[in-house]
Amino acid sequence: MRKYSICLGCMREKGQAEVCPFCGYREGTPPAAPHYLAPGTILAGKYLIGRGLGHGGFGTTYIARDQVLGIKLAIKEYMPQDCASRAPGSNMVTPFSGEGAKRFADGLESFLQEARTLARFDGSPNIVGVRDFFTENGTAYLVMNYLEGITLKQYLVRSGGKPVPFNKMLGILLPVMDALRTVHAAGLLHRDVSPDNIFLTTSGQVTLIDFGAARQSMGAQTSMSVILKPGYAPEEQYRSRGHQGPWTDIYALGATMYPPSRLGIAIPPQAEAAILRAMAVRAEDRFQTVDEFRAALLQGAQGAGRPQAGAQPAAGVRTPSAGSRPPAGGR
Numbered sequence: 001m002r003k004y005s006i007c008l009g010c011m012r013e014k015g016q017a018e019v020c021p022f023c024g025y026r027e028g029t030p031p032a033a034p035h036y037l038a039p040g041t042i043l044a045g046k047y048l049i050g051r052g053l054g055h056g057g058f059g060t061t062y063i064a065r066d067q068v069l070g071i072k073l074a075i076k077e078y079m080p081q082d083c084a085s086r087a088p089g090s091n092m093v094t095p096f097s098g099e100g101a102k103r104f105a106d107g108l109e110s111f112l113q114e115a116r117t118l119a120r121f122d123g124s125p126n127i128v129g130v131r132d133f134f135t136e137n138g139t140a141y142l143v144m145n146y147l148e149g150i151t152l153k154q155y156l157v158r159s160g161g162k163p164v165p166f167n168k169m170l171g172i173l174l175p176v177m178d179a180l181r182t183v184h185a186a187g188l189l190h191r192d193v194s195p196d197n198i199f200l201t202t203s204g205q206v207t208l209i210d211f212g213a214a215r216q217s218m219g220a221q222t223s224m225s226v227i228l229k230p231g232y233a234p235e236e237q238y239r240s241r242g243h244q245g246p247w248t249d250i251y252a253l254g255a256t257m258y259p260p261s262r263l264g265i266a267i268p269p270q271a272e273a274a275i276l277r278a279m280a281v282r283a284e285d286r287f288q289t290v291d292e293f294r295a296a297l298l299q300g301a302q303g304a305g306r307p308q309a310g311a312q313p314a315a316g317v318r319t320p321s322a323g324s325r326p327p328a329g330g331r
Contacts, residue, residue: 003027008039008050011065011072025051035079035086036060042067043141044134047075055079058107058212063146073131076142078111080104084139093139108140110212115142117214120186126179128199128209147209149202152256153195163259166267170301172198173257175206180253180290184246188214191244193252194232215244231255236283247286250293254278254286271300 007014009025019026029051031038036052037060043049050063053074064075077093079086083100084093095104118130132143152172156164164172176198183190190197192213199207228237234251236242254275259265261272274296280286287293 002040004040006048006065008048009063011048011050011063033060034088035081037062037077037091041091043075043136044132047073047141047143049075055081056212058111064143072146074144074146076144078108078139078141080107083107091137093137095138111140111142114212114214115140117188117211118142118144120188121182124179124182126175126205126207127182128207128211147199147201147205147207149200149205151196152198152200155200156195163263163265166259166265166271167301169257169259170271170297172200172206173253174294176208176253177290177294179208180246180249183208183214184249184290187216189216189244189246190214190249190252191237192229192232193249193256194229195256198256234283235281243283245283246289247283250278250287250290251280251283253290253293268300268302271297274300 003016004027005013005015007020007023007025008027009020009029010023012020012022014020014022018028029039032052033055035055037049039050041049043064046067048065048067050065053061053063055061058078058080059076060079061074061076064073065071066073079093080103083103084095086093095101112133115130115133118128119133121127122129128147129145130142131145132141134141134143150158176193180190180193190208190211190213192210193208197208197210199209201207229252232252232255234248236244236248254277257275258279259267259272259275261267261269274287274293277296278286278293287296
């Protein structure tokens, strides 16, 4: 078995130690799932693959290292288990026959579209950046910056179920609104805003991640794929010809923020009214732009003091590298 001086669990220099002193990863640990690439795999001649960080419906995300530049990255592999498989010990992804092959090809095009979408926002603050995209092993890979920290969902769980003060939540989500403004100005929708797609870095940066569901913003009732997250998706996302627009992401953002006063949460009445309007069932009853929603929230927040500038996700929460999540999740 080959020995690595780099830990394949956190990509830090560990020397000859069998167990990483930083993250506790033991060298030689097999992949977490049969369809994962084996730690130590090299992609595109320069990317060292480490442990798998997560798997969703469309792909697996790994911690990785650029052997040329010597930097830690996250690599997302297109690997839909419902229409493709990987034989044990092999790197090749093999689509199923028949209808499975078509679903694999269609999904691969969507995966490529995610790369194109993220490339358009390269350098934009609060939006995950894409560094590279390539095909290999019968599938495709998306290379992104690796972010140290946790998702908003993980932060809420680690808070022990205690409600986050309104001003703190507003401070966290204002950068998300900035990100959505950029996305919408480009004629796109994110379509999957939720606590598990908002990333809080240990340095206090807030980043909108996982653009796997992003699509062109249509002005008419054009057919769009039905991709949604129950609890955060408005009614139009449940219909293939639902009229989607910026108001679709605004609903999801409102659902992410929702802290009802009837449960004892301290929130200015005006701000609560703005959140409820963002979550209106009828799209025409919601705010039509992020700027409208933002202005209403800030006006409502004046009665509760100024929102905290920037998130402080690590306050009182341990965020070790081994528990970090990649910037694009495993969707």
